Amino acid sequence: MPGRGTMVLMQLALLVALFVAWFVLVKINILPIFFFGDPVLVLQQVFDWIISGEVFVHLATTLIETILGFLIGIFFGVAAGMWLGLSPIAAALLDPYIKALNAMPRVVLGPIFVVWFGLGIASKVALGVTLVFFVVFFNVFQGVREVSPVILANARMLGANRSQLLRTVYIPSAMSWVFSSLHMSVGMAFVGAVVGEYLGSSRGIGYLILQAESTFDVNAVFAGILVLTVFALLLDLTVTLAERRLIVGRPN
Amino acid sequence: MIAPLGKPDDAAKAGTSKAPALAFDQVTVRFGSYTAVSNASITVGDGEFVSIVGPTGCGKSTLLNVAAGLLEPTEGEISVYGKELDGINRQAGYLFQADALMPWRTALNNVITGLQYRNVPVREAEELGRKWLARVGLNGHHERFPHQLSGGMRKRVALAQTLIMDPKIILMDEPFSALDVQTRVLMENELLALWMADKKSVLFITHDLEEAISLSDRVIILSAGPGTHPIAEFVIDLPRPRDVSEVRMTPRFVELHHQIWEAMREEVLKAYERNQQKLAS
Numbered sequence: 001m002p003g004r005g006t007m008v009l010m011q012l013a014l015l016v017a018l019f020v021a022w023f024v025l026v027k028i029n030i031l032p033i034f035f036f037g038d039p040v041l042v043l044q045q046v047f048d049w050i051i052s053g054e055v056f057v058h059l060a061t062t063l064i065e066t067i068l069g070f071l072i073g074i075f076f077g078v079a080a081g082m083w084l085g086l087s088p089i090a091a092a093l094l095d096p097y098i099k100a101l102n103a104m105p106r107v108v109l110g111p112i113f114v115v116w117f118g119l120g121i122a123s124k125v126a127l128g129v130t131l132v133f134f135v136v137f138f139n140v141f142q143g144v145r146e147v148s149p150v151i152l153a154n155a156r157m158l159g160a161n162r163s164q165l166l167r168t169v170y171i172p173s174a175m176s177w178v179f180s181s182l183h184m185s186v187g188m189a190f191v192g193a194v195v196g197e198y199l200g201s202s203r204g205i206g207y208l209i210l211q212a213e214s215t216f217d218v219n220a221v222f223a224g225i226l227v228l229t230v231f232a233l234l235l236d237l238t239v240t241l242a243e244r245r246l247i248v249g250r251p252n
Numbered sequence: 253m254i255a256p257l258g259k260p261d262d263a264a265k266a267g268t269s270k271a272p273a274l275a276f277d278q279v280t281v282r283f284g285s286y287t288a289v290s291n292a293s294i295t296v297g298d299g300e301f302v303s304i305v306g307p308t309g310c311g312k313s314t315l316l317n318v319a320a321g322l323l324e325p326t327e328g329e330i331s332v333y334g335k336e337l338d339g340i341n342r343q344a345g346y347l348f349q350a351d352a353l354m355p356w357r358t359a360l361n362n363v364i365t366g367l368q369y370r371n372v373p374v375r376e377a378e379e380l381g382r383k384w385l386a387r388v389g390l391n392g393h394h395e396r397f398p399h400q401l402s403g404g405m406r407k408r409v410a411l412a413q414t415l416i417m418d419p420k421i422i423l424m425d426e427p428f429s430a431l432d433v434q435t436r437v438l439m440e441n442e443l444l445a446l447w448m449a450d451k452k453s454v455l456f457i458t459h460d461l462e463e464a465i466s467l468s469d470r471v472i473i474l475s476a477g478p479g480t481h482p483i484a485e486f487v488i489d490l491p492r493p494r495d496v497s498e499v500r501m502t503p504r505f506v507e508l509h510h511q512i513w514e515a516m517r518e519e520v521l522k523a524y525e526r527n528q529q530k531l532a533s
Binding site for chain 1: 320322340341342344345346348350351352353354355356357365366368369370413414417
């Protein structure tokens with residue numbers, strides 16, 4: 001196994017090689033340029049966006065949608081998960097509905113949200129919320145139900161009343177499950193934002209790609225995808241950093 | 253302590269001495285059709301160290317949960333300093349067999365959990381917490397999380413967490429069974445020192461007869477389950493203060509061990525046979 005530095009260099013070399021392969025295959029007409037674009041023009045497009053500052057408006061929009069979808073989804077997911085986790089009757093009553101909602105591919109709600117909330121940010125956030133909600137909900141539900149009975153008994157012996165139990169045992173225990181699904185939740189919020197933008201919007205990276213697609217500007221489509229990917233990577237990196245600070249008291 | 257009227261027996265006791273810290277009166281516990289404990293009457297005097305020994309799976313923990321108020325007896329009652337127990341036993345601290353520390357709290361924050369429940373100001377609670385961590389030999393580990401501590405250290409934190417509340421009664425459920433022998437002897441000696449310092453009443457559960465004899469004033473033997481109940485009890489007249497590893501070498505210890513083991517043997521065999529039958533069927 002080569003060292004870490006060497007590995008990063010090799011990974012970068014692989015990236016360059018892929019671009020070169022793309023470039024060559026398009027140039028010698030094995031890949032039709034109409035469908036696959038020209039990597040040089042794609043990069044050119046990305047730089048143009050950055051220099052003109054145009055891309056930042058869209059990035060900011062997508063970022064805000066993602067963050068809002070994420071936070072609101074977490075809030076409702078935690079609240080619902082706690083409630084159903086602590087109330088077996090409600091959980092039993094709602095069980096089939098939750099299963100149905102979870103089985104449903106929730107992106108199909110996108111058009112309805114556009115009708116309900118319009119073409120602005122709200123419909124994208126709503127889509128993100130529905131996607132994040134279930135990830136968080138199931139984790140919290142599980143987390144609450146699997147709170148160690150010994151820790152609970154111990155807290156009660158130390159004199160915890162009901163609300164103290166909730167604050168010092170149930171919520172921290174549930175939150176540790178939320179943190180363990182942070183990557184997935186942020187990813188879902190991001191998918192919600194971008195898919196929402198595809199379905200109809202006036203801003204955002206999804207909109208940028210949609211625009212390019214409607215004018216058959218395949219280079220801009222690829223440029224949009226490139227920006228989206230880099231953005232997603234940065235988002236994931238942020239989550240990893242946040243995780244290191246938030247997940248305490250757990251091995252690994 | 254004023255005993256309720258119409259109970260001359262209690263009144264007489266209250267008149268002569270303090271009511272016992274814990275008194276099980278004909279306690280029966282059933283889980284569905286399974287009778288875990290039947291007709292158990294046990295008392296723990298004020299400041300007394302009592303151990304309960306019995307074969308594995310005989311419902312020792314059930315008795316402790318009843319004393320803690322975590323479990324209501326199906327029949328019979330339990331009184332704490334003469335008062336019938338209703339709900340959680342507020343006079344008692346409980347040291348569990350399994351890890352009961354909150355994994356998301358540091359050692360210090362675990363120790364002061366109970367004080368926080370009592371709304372003690374943070375600074376005061378932390379100061380007391382540091383003192384207790386020092387007392388159980390964990391100076392410099394305040395900010396560690398449970399998973400960063402060894403099993404023995406976690407037990408110490410749990411001990412500090414329980415004792416910081418200054419309970420009059422301490423319930424202990426095989427607290428040291430998961431520790432290696434050396435750590436265990438250390439912890440047992442520390443426990444005795446802490447207990448000698450301010451005589452708490454202790455109900456200590458173990459399956460280890462040597463541990464029971466070396467720590468206790470009195471050892472109670474339980475029958476094999478189901479329907480566990482006390483079958484014999486022995487006063488341990490070994491002088492105090494004791495060193496748990498040295499006291500095991502004394503002739504009196506050996507003699508007591510022999511006597512108690514004779515009384516226990518039959519029950520242990522019964523439990524063993526029952527397990528064998530279970531395995532066979």
